[in-house]
Amino acid sequence: MRLLESAEFCIQPRGDSYTRKSTFDSILAGCIPVFLHPISAYVQYTWYLPRDYRTYSVFIPQDDVNGRNASIEEVLKKIPPAKVAQMREEVIRLIPTVMYRDPAAKAMKFKDAFDIAVERVIDRVAKRQDSVDGYDSWKYDLLEDGQKEIGPHEFDPYMSM
Known part of the structure; x- marks a missing residue:
């Protein structure tokens, strides 16, 4: 963790899967993650990270790095x-959203990863109920401020790879 805390950027290449524990470790250390794959x-x-990834991370397509079209440095x-x-x-503002606070810590008054997950599950159930009632809410993403945004995610094409 000391190494992550002293670094400005932390590269997050894919591991055995798309997600790495190091991603969350780097955020907890205040290090800006550098992703090579959007997934x-x-x-x-x-649910946990801002839709505008440019506010907290850097994305450099792995194909660009592999093809030597981009230098990470x-x-x-x-x-x-x-x-x-x-x-x-x-x-640093994201830290509470990717950690679990100690339930015994009564003085802590922030939404942790568990709180966010519960809220979003409740939102999803409500959306499904709206859909049953004739409202196609599955087409909308609920943004952090409660506003709804229609449309696909900009990285959807990567999902078919």
């Missing part, structure tokens, strides 16, 4: 220090 976080964790060097600072602040 690693952007598609799987829409060069891409990261081009990010202005002020933007890096903003991204790091957003990563």
Whole structure:
């Protein structure tokens, strides 16, 4: 964790699966994750991470890196220090959403990963009920501020790969 805490960026290549424990470790350490595949976080964790991935992470397509069309180091060097600072602040704001607080810690007043999961399951059940009642709510994504947005996720094409 000390290494992650001292780094600005933490590269998150795919492992045995698309998701890596290191992704969550890096967020807990305040390190900006660098993803090489969108399924690693952007598609799987829409309940926990902002839809605009550019606010807290960097995406460099793995095919670009493998084809030597992009250098991870060069891409990261081009990010202005002020933007890096903003991204790091957003990563720090995300910490409660990817951790589980101790239920005995009564003084902690934030929504953790469990609270978010329960809320989203309840939202999903309500959407399904609306759909049964004739409202096609499955077409909408519930955004963080409670607003609904229609349309596909920008990384949907990766899901068919």
